[in-house]
Amino acid sequence: MSEPPVSYKRHRFPPQIIAHAVWLYFRFPLSLRLVEKLLLERGIVVSYETVRVWAHKFGPDYVRCLRRKKPSRQDxxxxxxxxxxxxxxxxxxxxxxxxxxxxxxxxxxxxxxxxxxxxxxxxxxxxxxxxxxxxxxxxxxxxxxxxxxxxxxxxxxxxxxxxxxxxxxxxxxxxxxxxxxxxxxxxxxxxxxETFPAVRNHVVPPHSHRSAFATHLHRLAAMAEWKSVTLTAA
Known part of the structure; x- marks a missing residue:
């Protein structure tokens, strides 16, 4: 059964801003206040408490929609x-x-x-x-x-x-x-x-002998899926 799409009803900020704020918070070792400053540099005025609310509300929804590695008895x-x-x-x-x-x-x-x-x-x-x-x-x-x-x-x-x-x-x-x-x-x-490791799993390639080009392709595919899940794809 597919997961229901993420809903942004009753949120005045566009989905692109919300998804990007959540991405910054869970993907990089940034505090809420640092995410607030990074958004401000792009002309987006939002408080760190709002970023906290977005992370708690949308983070689990995004993770549920991301593809996960299939378990195996050989794991x-x-x-x-x-x-x-x-x-x-x-x-x-x-x-x-x-x-x-x-x-x-x-x-x-x-x-x-x-x-x-x-x-x-x-x-x-x-x-x-x-x-x-x-x-x-x-x-x-x-x-x-x-x-x-x-x-x-x-x-x-x-x-x-x-x-x-x-x-x-x-x-x-x-x-x-x-x-x-x-x-x-x-x-x-x-x-x-419950959210941070799943986002990291999605972006970081497996520990295997990959070329720099293969790693780059992996990250591009991960970003494309993130935009699809968060309904922010152009």
Whole structure:
């Protein structure tokens, strides 16, 4: 079933401006105030709070309409978690990426135990529709305990050196965290990671030996699809 088209009813700004603001916010490590300044340089007077509203409202709608990589039973899941601090409170951002570097899911959780790992695996199976060929993690015991309960037949490799793909996937969110001088709330962080990785997946080519020309074509195709999804194609 195809997703319904994005609606811009009761918005006084043209769709091109709204889509471009959302694109800037999720595609690059920019704060809301920096997006506001970039728009102002183009003669568009809009507050950073309006950009926040657009990002929360239209970001998930855009992501639902974008084409996604089809899951396969030959996929390899790399799982890892990273500490995030908001108002002196620490929680864990759990992340799963595949062998090509595509982020499959992210979820904010309070703990770093088996229950948290189990919740991540259950979400992944629900979203992907099939288990992977192999699962690679660091030596945290919670992953092994959760795998035995959720998908016991899947091969599990626990080796810190083999999990660099998942660990490197934390870099974009860390850059955004610094640009925004930290996130303001846990609910806001969860909303952000439900859109930000999907936009990045759409634009960044897979981790493979591509020529500069092939990468350029990939990005042009991604921009064309973005304009089609946001109904801003000329």
């Amino acid at each position: 390899i899941w790399h799982l890892d978690e990273v500490v995030v601090t908001i108002n002196s409170e620490k929680r864990y951002l759990w992340r799963a990426v595949d062998q090509d570097g595509y982020v499959l899911d992210e979820i904010v959780q309070i703990r770093r135990d088996t229950r948290a790992a189990k919740r991540l695996l259950e979400r992944l199976l629900c979203k992907q529709g099939c288990p992977p060929k192999r699962m690679i993690t660091d030596k945290l015991g919670s992953y092994g305990a959760a795998r035995r309960k959720i998908m016991p037949k899947v091969e599990h490799c626990q080796h810190k050196g083999l999990n660099n793909r998942a660990e490197n996937s934390h870099v974009p969110i860390r850059k955004r965290e610094r640009a925004m001088q930290g996130f303001r709330s846990w609910s806001g962080l969860q909303r952000f990671v």
